[in-house]
Amino acid sequence: MKWLSLLTNEWIKIFSRVRTWIFLALPIIIIIGVAVYDKVTTDEAENNNWKQQLTQNINDDKKALEEARKNNDDDFYIEMLESNIKQNEYAIANDISPYETTAWQFMKDMAPISSLIGLFVIVVASDIVSSEFSKGTIKMLLIRPYSRWKILLSKFLATLGFAFVMWLAVIVASWLVGGLAYGFGGMDQVYLTFTEDQQVKERLIVEYVFLNIGLEFIELTVLVVLAFMISTLFMSNSIAIGVAMFTMFAGNIIVTLLATKDWVIYTLFANMDLSVLIDGQNQLIKDLTLPFSISVLAVYTALMLALTFIVFQKRDVKA
Amino acid sequence: MTTHTLELKNLSKKIKNKTIVDDLSFSVREGEIFGLLGPNGAGKTTTIRMIVGLISITDGDVFINGDNIRGNYEKAMERVGAIVENPQLYDYMSGYKNLMQYARIMPGVTQERIDEVIQLVDLEYAIHDKVKTYSLGMRQRLGVAQALLHKPNVLILDEPTNGLDPQGIYDLRNYLRLLANNGTSVVVSSHMLAEMQLMCDRVAIIQHGKLVRIDEISNQEEEADVKVHFQVEGDLLQAKKILAELNPELVIEDFGKEIIVQTADMKTIAELNKQLVLAGILVVGIQRKTKTLEERFLEMTKKGGDVSEVAVPVNE
Numbered sequence: 001m002k003w004l005s006l007l008t009n010e011w012i013k014i015f016s017r018v019r020t021w022i023f024l025a026l027p028i029i030i031i032i033g034v035a036v037y038d039k040v041t042t043d044e045a046e047n048n049n050w051k052q053q054l055t056q057n058i059n060d061d062k063k064a065l066e067e068a069r070k071n072n073d074d075d076f077y078i079e080m081l082e083s084n085i086k087q088n089e090y091a092i093a094n095d096i097s098p099y100e101t102t103a104w105q106f107m108k109d110m111a112p113i114s115s116l117i118g119l120f121v122i123v124v125a126s127d128i129v130s131s132e133f134s135k136g137t138i139k140m141l142l143i144r145p146y147s148r149w150k151i152l153l154s155k156f157l158a159t160l161g162f163a164f165v166m167w168l169a170v171i172v173a174s175w176l177v178g179g180l181a182y183g184f185g186g187m188d189q190v191y192l193t194f195t196e197d198q199q200v201k202e203r204l205i206v207e208y209v210f211l212n213i214g215l216e217f218i219e220l221t222v223l224v225v226l227a228f229m230i231s232t233l234f235m236s237n238s239i240a241i242g243v244a245m246f247t248m249f250a251g252n253i254i255v256t257l258l259a260t261k262d263w264v265i266y267t268l269f270a271n272m273d274l275s276v277l278i279d280g281q282n283q284l285i286k287d288l289t290l291p292f293s294i295s296v297l298a299v300y301t302a303l304m305l306a307l308t309f310i311v312f313q314k315r316d317v318k319a
Numbered sequence: 320m321t322t323h324t325l326e327l328k329n330l331s332k333k334i335k336n337k338t339i340v341d342d343l344s345f346s347v348r349e350g351e352i353f354g355l356l357g358p359n360g361a362g363k364t365t366t367i368r369m370i371v372g373l374i375s376i377t378d379g380d381v382f383i384n385g386d387n388i389r390g391n392y393e394k395a396m397e398r399v400g401a402i403v404e405n406p407q408l409y410d411y412m413s414g415y416k417n418l419m420q421y422a423r424i425m426p427g428v429t430q431e432r433i434d435e436v437i438q439l440v441d442l443e444y445a446i447h448d449k450v451k452t453y454s455l456g457m458r459q460r461l462g463v464a465q466a467l468l469h470k471p472n473v474l475i476l477d478e479p480t481n482g483l484d485p486q487g488i489y490d491l492r493n494y495l496r497l498l499a500n501n502g503t504s505v506v507v508s509s510h511m512l513a514e515m516q517l518m519c520d521r522v523a524i525i526q527h528g529k530l531v532r533i534d535e536i537s538n539q540e541e542e543a544d545v546k547v548h549f550q551v552e553g554d555l556l557q558a559k560k561i562l563a564e565l566n567p568e569l570v571i572e573d574f575g576k577e578i579i580v581q582t583a584d585m586k587t588i589a590e591l592n593k594q595l596v597l598a599g600i601l602v603v604g605i606q607r608k609t610k611t612l613e614e615r616f617l618e619m620t621k622k623g624g625d626v627s628e629v630a631v632p633v634n635e
Contacts, residue, residue, distance in 0.1 A: 005423040012420070016412050136407035140465065143371040143403070144424055145396040316334075316374035 010158035023120035102186025106178030125227035126240030330379035354519035362528035400471035406462020425469035550604035
């Protein structure tokens with residue numbers, strides 16, 4: 001099928017850029033760096049005394065809690081201290097060390113690196129349409145015997161493919177590096193979280209890791225669609241990068257500001273951080289659930305894609 | 320019967336109530352080089368962009384090899400090659416990889432064809448270098464190469480000589496002629512009159528988005544366009560008066576040291592010469608001049624100021 005060659009072309013264009021390889025290498029270097037640093041600096045003896053350490057923590061938290069109650073501090077803070085205490089007491093009682101690192105624990109710890117992937121994917125998605133306009137190469141592409149939507153679709157799928165490769169590379173790298181550094185076992189390792197009625201419960205780390213990497217890919221997809229849309233609408237990669245990064249990083253601030261409004265749960269910002277919903281802890285907005293957030297994102301994604309394709313189809317190219 | 324490869328029918332483009340292209344119709348024959356000539360802003364590039372589907376059509380139709388681009392764009396564009404303004408290339412890839420981008424998505428481009436085209440535009444020595452190292456002329460040639468890869472039968476070039484040196488223009492002209500002789504229809508746009516006259520078989524003159532007229536370059540010598548210049552010594556006004564009295568049917572003007580008579584008839588020219596000599600006026604030169612495309616163009620578009628590139632009329 002000739003149409004697939006459009007996709008091949010886009011793929012080649014992405015990987016002909018030096019920056020693409022830097023984007024791929026950087027998270028992997030960071031993962032290796034973290035593992036090496038951790039290995040070098042961690043005192044094994046201290047980890048074996050983890051019960052002592054936790055007892056110390058519990059005492060500190062209790063003091064802080066008393067203080068907070070006296071000063072009528074924020075409920076959120078008080079709740080947080082209470083859950084910390086509960087969690088640590090449960091850990092000591094059930095002999096579950098929070099300091100034991102395995103490949104899976106390492107993957108869980110490496111989860112924040114997804115922001116970095118998000119950033120790089122935004123750069124590529126923002127660039128793939130707008131740079132062809134700014135360089136004028138779009139003319140050479142659009143005069144081919146292909147409908148415009150096919151050309152745009154090939155660009156979209158190529159970006160999504162790049163996001164997938166980044167995502168997969170980080171998963172494989174963190175599992176491999178984690179495994180080599182701490183051993184590949186630990187499938188049965190648990191971590192502590194809370195049930196809805198604030199009881200401590202155990203959960204498999206593996207379960208968390210798999211759920212999380214799945215959700216990360218959903219977040220990445222939404223970011224790709226967002227950056228892609230702005231790149232097409234404004235034909236400017238700086239606006240696209242700016243808006244997408246703003247959504248990714250400043251989203252929480254906006255949600256905090258708007259938290260009292262009922263409609264905030266329907267905004268894109270409020271639903272962009274899916275991984276906090278896995279355990280339902282530290283949520284800014286209590287009403288959100290995973291199925292709800294994913295549905296909202298799906299609606300936004302569909303609308304953004306529709307707008308992108310409609311605008312691209314009709315645009316007069318004067319580049 | 321002449322086959323038309325490209326047909327424009329009542330093509331119009333309006334942007335915010337401003338008419339850029341106004342009811343434009345013309346047909347391009349198989350194997351001819353067709354020029355779109357007009358001052359800057361006449362609507363040449365807009366027309367070309369509509370033909371290749373870069374901008375939407377407000378009204379009218381474009382047929383390429385019989386297929387309407389509004390209904391059957393993919394089919395219509397299959398045998399079209401084009402460069403709209405400067406060829407824009409991917410700087411971060413080699414010339415070869417750039418060509419491969421287009422080779423991959425066009426039907427029927429073989430490896431032999433790719434090599435052939437590279438050789439044709441004389442880029443073998445630099446084809447694996449990154450395009451960012453290319454000179455403007457090399458970029459133009461690579462642009463031509465990508466437009467020719469799939470052996471189009473309609474080749475559309477917008478301002479193709481921009482940035483080319485005289486040698487490059489000469490080569491391009493010869494090459495386009497070769498393509499046309501092999502049956503390709505070539506459409507070129509330009510505001511450079513002299514160039515169009517050398518390059519094209521027919522030229523459509525466009526002003527304010529409207530078609531003014533279509534000129535055949537080969538048989539442009541129409542009666543009204545031929546003038547005879549008599550260079551005389553002595554009293555110019557006297558000479559003019561004598562001729563005017565003897566030939567009341569002719570249009571006679573004087574300019575500098577010359578008397579200009581509008582006629583193409585050889586016998587009349589000889590008769591006029593005789594009359595002058597008999598009247599005792601020395602004729603030092605007789606010259607037959609055909610109006611150039613340029614003069615006609617300037618006449619038709621009324622104000623010469625639009626065509627900044629050509630300030631001085633070229634004499635033949």
